[in-house]
Amino acid sequence: MPHLAFPNTNCEEFRCSTHCSVRPLAICGELSPEEHQEFERLAQHVRYAPKEPLFSEDEVSDSVFSLIEGIARLYKLLPDGRRQIIGFALPGDFLGMAPTPRYSFSADAIGTVVTCRFFKGPFNRFIENKPHMLMRMNEFATRELGQAQDQMLLLGRRSAEEKVAAFLVSWRDRLARVEGVTKTVTLPMGRQDIADFLGLTIETVSRTFTKLEREKLIVIVPDGVRVLDPKRFDALAAA
Amino acid sequence: MPHLAFPNTNCEEFRCSTHCSVRPLAICGELSPEEHQEFERLAQHVRYAPKEPLFSEDEVSDSVFSLIEGIARLYKLLPDGRRQIIGFALPGDFLGMAPTPRYSFSADAIGTVVTCRFFKGPFNRFIENKPHMLMRMNEFATRELGQAQDQMLLLGRRSAEEKVAAFLVSWRDRLARVEGVTKTVTLPMGRQDIADFLGLTIETVSRTFTKLEREKLIVIVPDGVRVLDPKRFDALAAA
DNA sequence: CGAGTCCTTGAATGTAATCAAAGGTCGTGG
DNA sequence: CCACGACCTTTGATTACATTCAAGGACTCG
Known part of the structure; x- marks a missing residue:
């Protein structure tokens, strides 16, 4: 049996269906039971220790994440080390979409964090013929964009x-x-x-x-x- | 015949198919000829004079816009009048998506501007069963979000x-x-x-x-x- | 108990804001 | 064609807010 990044990946207590109290808030919150079962098979449940990175800016982005437990900080760095945190992710938030093939920011766990991780290939194949899922992703992106715009007002004025x-x-x-x-x-x-x-x-x-x-x-x-x-x-x- | 906001709405020179040099860049850039023809029937082509508003923050958002010509400023205001411009929209940009039923920012023309305007009802019915269109909207939203995040870094640091x-x-x-x-x-x-x-x-x-x-x-x-x-x-x- | 980390407070400095005024540009009308 | 007014931009002097530099205090964990 191959070594897995997180040994409990297939353990019952980590299956979304039983574990995920935030599912109604999450990207997968409106999937039908059958769809959700299929979706779950694509997911890897991963646990991160405090301060551990989920992914880093400029890394090739092979995965997207749905945050289940804990809080993550999302940030960008300037070459000289100045840091701007662009957001804090809560359970239910969806992470890792980027306008390029690389992550456009870094994310790491603040306390202990648990995510559902999806590789982009299977994830994209899953969503590409599911309009309601695509619309939900649009909602999520639009909500995040609204938050970003509020933050610009805050930072600038x-x-x-x-x-x-x-x-x-x-x-x-x-x-x-x-x-x-x-x-x-x-x-x-x-x-x-x-x-x-x-x-x-x-x-x-x-x-x-x-x-x-x-x-x-x-x-x-x-x-x-x-x-x-x-x-x-x-x-x-x-x- | 009812009065139209812009009398040339049905005039040949304003049809996207003949007029829209930015179509490849726009939200409708990957529609098939048949789809595009249907899409066009939903569009109202509207011209704005310099400084004229396209829409204002807190207004009920009944429309979305694809910018065809000219440049618009997008901004938010604080009660005391402080203003933060959250972006400048160029031809090809898609405007008006909001996380609530009201616009979350204001937009007005800098020079003369021409847009394709779509009422939300027909627009949503058009896209809801077109996964490739939904994916394009996702791309647009993701790109905008990336720009917003760059701007947060700029404003904060x-x-x-x-x-x-x-x-x-x-x-x-x-x-x-x-x-x-x-x-x-x-x-x-x-x-x-x-x-x-x-x-x-x-x-x-x-x-x-x-x-x-x-x-x-x-x-x-x-x-x-x-x-x-x-x-x-x-x-x-x-x- | 001690080391390390994080948070708070104080004093001096600096960057951008504010207040004030002059200089340009454009369009209109004499 | 030039003169006038409106509006926008530039420049200068002063102020203020947040930063920087410095040190002390609190809490956690081995």
Whole structure:
């Protein structure tokens, strides 16, 4: 038996049908039972340790991924090492589409991550005669594009304080889709990641958190923040 | 006979088949002759005067557009009037897809613009059983997303000088797709548009152009610039 | 308990923004 | 044809916000 990248690939506990609580949110969420069974046979379930890369910019892109568990950071680097995080991927997100034959950005696990991995060849053959699947991919791409455009507005035209507030609000709302609504917003990524997402330095992010706390808008707790005044907070984020 | 938004809608000189030099680049570029004929019957050809809006953010989005002639600016506004241009659309570009039932940004003509306009209902019925068309839309969305991600890197992590240089290089390359390669890069948009695209002020853009000219990298000419030292210039843009 | 990592705070610096004004260009009408 | 006005761009002086440089504090894990 050949060695597999992840030995549990065929283990029952990793089959989407039994395991995948995020399936309704995922790319495969609207497949019929039969289609889904076929789709599953194309999937490799892969687990990544914290900080482990899923793929890297400029690598030949042979696979696409559906994120099942955990959170990934997606980023681009300049030659001198400056980094821009272009997004955080949550369970249900679909990764790896690129306008060229190589990945246009890098992705790595923040905590532990589990993905469904699909090789592009079989994946493309599967979708090419399934209009509803193609339409779902269009929805996903359009939603991501909308997020990217919001982020351009944030990066180009908002102050540090507005950036941090808008980030916390949109992160809280995205988490709500997978975890449900909570008072406390958990932040699995570090300050440096937030800084690289918002186009700031780590010091400015830290100072801004402190400032928002002094202004009684949030309380900083381990691994996150609690929002004290959602009304005033949303207003600052929308500003 | 009912009044039409554009009286020449059915005029021969505006039919895509005879008029559309950019068709190979456009969303409809790979339709068979029969399909294209059907597609054309759904299209309204519309002309816009300089500065005229194609559509506005938050408006109910009933149409999508294929840009045939001219250049459009796409932008988002903050409540206080700060503006971020999220892109410039060229002939062949496809506009108006949104993650919600309303447009997520505004678009208006820079010079004179001509579009193919499609109402969403008929458009969606046309594409829903045409996998190759859906795949083409995916390509378009993926390409746009890639551009948006490049722009995030630019907005978040590049200096004013790098922003301007990178903008000129990518604009030159995009123009080459529709106009062919030239020494002079024409800039149909004004300095304020460039500033709002790069997340700068008009003064900083102006100063940076002047600086690049002093450094003998470009010459500023009416409605554009000439690149003097493409090698050094590309290096600065990539930096 | 100590090493390492991450986060916070302080002081000085620098890049781009803001405020202000002059210079160009274009189109219109005298 | 020139003069005027509107609009856009350039340049200069000052300010402000975020960065950089530096150091101390907190938490985790072996």
